[in-house]
Amino acid sequence: MERLQAFKFVLMPTGEQARKMRQFAGACRFVYNKALALQKENHAAGGKFVGKFAIGKHLTAWRNSADTPWLAEAPRHALMMATQDCDRAFQNFFAKRAEFPRFKRKGEHDGFQFPDKNQIALDSGNGRIKVPKLGWLRYRHSRDVLGEVRSASVSLRAGKWYVSILTKREVEQPVPHGPAVGIDVGVTRLATLSDGTYIVPLASFKKHEQRPAKYQRRMARKVKGSSNWKKSKARVQRIHAHIANARNDFLHKASNTISKNHAMIAVEDLQVRNMSKSAAGAADAQGCNVRAKSGLNKSILDQGWFEFRRQLEYKTAWRGGFFVAVPPQNTSRTCPSCGHISAENRKTQALFACVRCGHEANADHVGAINVLERGQRLLACGETVQSGRSKKQEPADVTQAIAA
Structure with missing residues (x-):
């Protein structure tokens, strides 16, 4: 190939x-x-x-x-x-x-x-x-x-x-190996895998946000277009480039490890652009919880959810594995034990507690398990998926490849 x-x-x-x-x-x-x-x-x-x-x-x-x-x-x-x-x-x-x-x-x-x-x-x-x-x-x-x-x-x-x-x-046609895994992305944990492991986010901008703010204030006090203003602008650009490079390096290492050790990867089909839109609203219709939504948007963009998914997709294809994007509705509200769906199952951000059977677990882990189950269901039905071999796979071929 x-x-x-x-x-x-x-x-x-x-x-x-x-x-x-x-x-x-x-x-x-x-x-x-x-x-x-x-x-x-x-x-x-x-x-x-x-x-x-x-x-x-x-x-x-x-x-x-x-x-x-x-x-x-x-x-x-x-x-x-x-x-x-x-x-x-x-x-x-x-x-x-x-x-x-x-x-x-x-x-x-x-x-x-x-x-x-x-x-x-x-x-x-x-x-x-x-x-x-x-x-x-x-x-x-x-x-x-x-x-x-x-x-x-x-x-x-x-x-x-x-x-x-x-x-x-x-290159030779790669043969996928390893188990199937579902991934749930979040703010506290960048990625929670269905096997119970998780990746703590780097949050490179949050760690260094005081530094660019300091030099941006210095740049604002200079005459725009002057030599000193250009020097300050170049310094701010170097700081932001350093932050972006650290983020990309972290995401590449994380996605490389996951794609190398799993034959099938299922993720939520999140619309990151819509999720990170401003909640300020318009002049005639002011938004609500603007400050909290602004902080959430900053965390989402700082962690690079879209870039993480993009890297997982093409690296899985390089290794001949199968990449599936599943609908994200109710992944963290569905009990993996009894299948009960309710908003009451997740009263807090971190804890999942089923109101029917009493099953308790970390909410992100429950979401990853449900993502994996939906991904396997799509593969078993022969639905169109993103894979390293083709856009559509026969159920028997997919099962055989994952088992190998």
């Missing part, structure tokens, strides 16, 4: 290379905003949506225009990818997966892409990569790049340049 995998490294460019990369990122941002403005103007005039191939003709005109001669200095393929990013943003909007596209601003998600593998050369032994109009770029070689290089993406984050190298390689 073929596997696509990205390898990300910190770049160590020269001063001239760093200057060019900022210029290329600015050119791609300009082209993206130009394409977005063209779409909005065309829509206001009563025209139809302009496809990415038609936008390509406009890109040629922009590169040859006397008003923007500096666009010709940027790699053409990188500019083409910027127009395709704008097209993809509109497609996501039409499919109701995202909001209406917004104009990009300098300093937010600066970067560019090299989609043509024939223009990329990799010297993994010496930690170098060659890309158009930049030549050989040194990067911090922390691990070997496996497979054939397909594309490369360069990005700027908190003052550091990164390169993400996408590769494709043939």
